[in-house]
Amino acid sequence: MKPAPFRYADPRSLEEALDVLAADPGAKVLAGGQSLLPLLAMRLAAPATLVDVNRVPGLDTVEVTGDGVRVGALVRHARLLHDDTAAGVQPLLARATANVAHPAIRNRGTTVGSIAHADPSGEMTSVLALTGGSVTVATPEGRSTVGWQDLFVGPLETSIAGPAVVVDAFFPALPERSGTAFAEIARRKGDYAVCGAGVVVTLDADRRVSAVRASYISVGLVPEVHDLTEAVAGKPVDGADWAAAGALARTLVDPDTDIHASADYRRLLVGVLTERTLTDAAREAAERTAA
């Protein structure tokens, strides 16, 4: 189908964008459009006005510091995927982005837009949670930082209300002596995952497991971070029972059944992907921890 009629503005500054949004409660922000345009085409959304922020200057930057990576609202997935500096500080960014849709979608879709879209099958919502990240929200009153725990309310729903533009997302740096991994099972590579997992393993100075965290894709209504440390706490990195951590993860998740997979199958995948990703992440953590 074709989108229902709407009006269109492409403001040249953030202030202008907020003006249009403030004047029209039925207005919606358009960035990459790779999630919004399908919703419009299927008439699941029919905003009165689209506020296209693509011509707003200053939103297309990736700032990398020792503290983390700040990704501007107009940074496309394809750019983050190939940003080696950002990947050096937070490897989950490139690893997860490689699983975001297909190259043609990644050329257009934005990381921040994907987060603001709040799809529980989105990779970057989960990475924001797993890294303990936040977003910066600009409103006519000013800017505020919203942590991931306060951001996601439900599927395709965030706590952001009223005239607002999410101007960036901040992903904290990977802690020292840590490793990460990300993996998905999809019916076709690049399609929405039936299940996906991102993990972070942290070791102590004696190369024993001190923290294990995981976040899943297409499991649950909003991104969650699960602490799996108790299954392997204090174990030497080479002798940890990652299958036990996978088994623990299966008891913590509450997936839904849909046309592509039953809840039981998704729970099975959570266990499999947890063991698989933790094995890889632990190897990386060991490499990053001096013997």
Place this chain on the structure above:
Amino acid sequence: MTSVDTPRIDSERTVRVTVNGVPREATVPVRRVLADALRDDLGLTGTHVGCAHGVCGSCTVLVDGDPVRSCLVLAVQVDGAEVTTVEGLAREDHQGGQVLHPVQEAFRECHALQCGFCTPGFLVTIAAGLEARDRSAEITEEEVDELVGGNLCRCTGYANIKKAVRHAAATMREDAS
């Protein structure tokens, strides 16, 4: 005159865009997606619309050199941009005719199409992908899968499309050396 602090809000706009090297102009409702503007306003019916919501890849075109789904971009968003459609892949020869792109040649050579509906999207995606990579390196199976993975073909079963990708990559490798 519109003041700078009151942005224009329109239901219709005139879009100026360079398509396959030719400056074009069309006045379109702002809700019109690029795929429909190319076909209906500019008469370039080589771009095919399959699913119209970003799944099938048939409508893939290049915007400023990068493959994008033209059903997921509004025509008004490409104002000022350069667009390449399947009609723009072939090159002029020096006798007033055209030379097919190596990917087009490879599709013919390898029988990589049957009904042809999805073919424009494959051609544009693969051509851009092969041009962006290091041509001197032999293409890997993983690269081939990634190049065709975003496009749906319901006829061929992909074997001949993948064969065509390898064939075109080899041709472009020879041309580069």
